[in-house]
Amino acid sequence: MSAIAAAIKFYTLFLFTVALLRIIHGGRANIFIYAGCSLDKFPPNSPYxxxxxxxxxxxxxxxxxxxYSSFSxxxxxxxxxxxxxxxxxxxxxxxxxxVSQLDLLCPYTGGAALQLDGCFLRYDDGGDFVGKLDTSLRYKKCSASNGGDAEFVRRRDDMLADLGGAAAAAAGFRVSSAGAVEGYAQCLxxxxAAECGECLAEGAAMVKSLCGAAVAGDVFLAKCYVRYWESGYYGSSSGRSSSEEDDVGKTVAIIVGVIAGLALLIVLLSLCRKSLG
Structure with missing residues (x-):
């Protein structure tokens, strides 16, 4: 194998490694939760x-x-x-x-909405949904019950009260915990702030009502969501702290640097051999 061919193989490995680590790094944020497609269709290559x-x-x-952003x-x-x-x-x-998933799930539809673990996307041909409060239920998920443990329920309710309170409404996004119960909530x-508070209060009440003493519960309304879980329920893959995310980024940088450096070294050695020969 020539030095140039070896360098090309190293560069291919470099590209593959970057892509793989990128998928691992951002994979959880792209987990599908729910989607909805309107019934009206538009023809291909139409103005719409x-x-x-x-x-x-x-x-x-x-x-x-x-x-966050909105456009027309x-x-x-x-x-x-x-x-x-x-x-x-x-x-x-x-x-x-x-965007890619909506193109597959809702082809040629006048309106669609998609919730992934890390983001929400919606479009429509009317646009009257922007800036309007809507607390209708879009999706719920409740785990099995923990048997009605009173201490768990008390801490869960304390945490949900915080997520549905004024501080969460003012910030638009809030992470909270009470003992072994964790959760977060967000508005569009x-x-x-007043509309966000109303939506989060509705979401917190709804997740308690719908999920009872479930170890984990998710309620997604049209304009906000509330999620909670008992520590350890999702395992180590449930999420990473910001420091762990930074560690992944550092690992990517180190591997990329090493592979790129080796490829460059091989090319330089090849050129030196040619010049000496």
């Missing part, structure tokens, strides 16, 4: 398709700079909201994944 393509492109571009392009209106603890690069990855960025 051009408007929609321009809208999704604008939303994708904005997600690399902001965790022609007759298409849409918005996205990334989870409040995501970095913008992970937000951009999540929104790109949402088009709501006012």
């Amino acid at each position: 398709q051009s408007d929609l393509n321009a809208l999704l492109s604008a939303l994708s571009s904005s997600s690399s700079r902001s965790l 392009t022609g007759n298409a209106t849409g918005l996205y909201q990334c989870r409040g603890d995501l970095k913008t690069r992970d937000c951009a990855d999540c929104v790109a994944a949402a 960025g088009d709501l006012t």
Whole structure:
């Protein structure tokens, strides 16, 4: 094998490693939760398709700079909201994944919505949903009951009261815990603080009502969601702290540097041999 061929193999390995680690790093944020497609359809290559393509492109571009944005392009209106603890690069990855999944799930539909673990994306040909409070239930998931342990239920309710309170409403995103119970809640960025508070209070009450003494519960309303779980329920893969996310980024940088350095060294050695020969 020539030195140049070896360098090419090293570079191929480099690209594969970067892609693989990128998938591992941002994979959880892209986990599917729910989707909905409108019944009205538009024909291919129609003016609305051009408007929609321009809208999704604008939303994708904005997600690399902001965790929330809304746009209108022609007759298409849409918005996205990334989870409040995501970095913008992970937000951009999540929104790109949402756009790709909606294209498969809801082809040629006038309106659609998709919730991934790390972001929410919605578009419509009307646009009257932006800036309007909507507390209708879109999705719920409840685990098995823990047997009605009174201490767990008390701490769960304390934590949900915090997630449905004024501090969460003012911030739009809040992480909370009470003993062994953890959770977080978020509103879409088009709501006012008062509307967010109303939505989160409704979500907190609904998850208690629907999930009872479940070890974990998720309630997604049209404009907000509330999620809770008992520590350890999701295992070590349930999420990573910001420091762990930084460690992954450092690992990627180190591996990329080593592989790129080896490829460069092989190319330089090859050139030296040619010049000496």
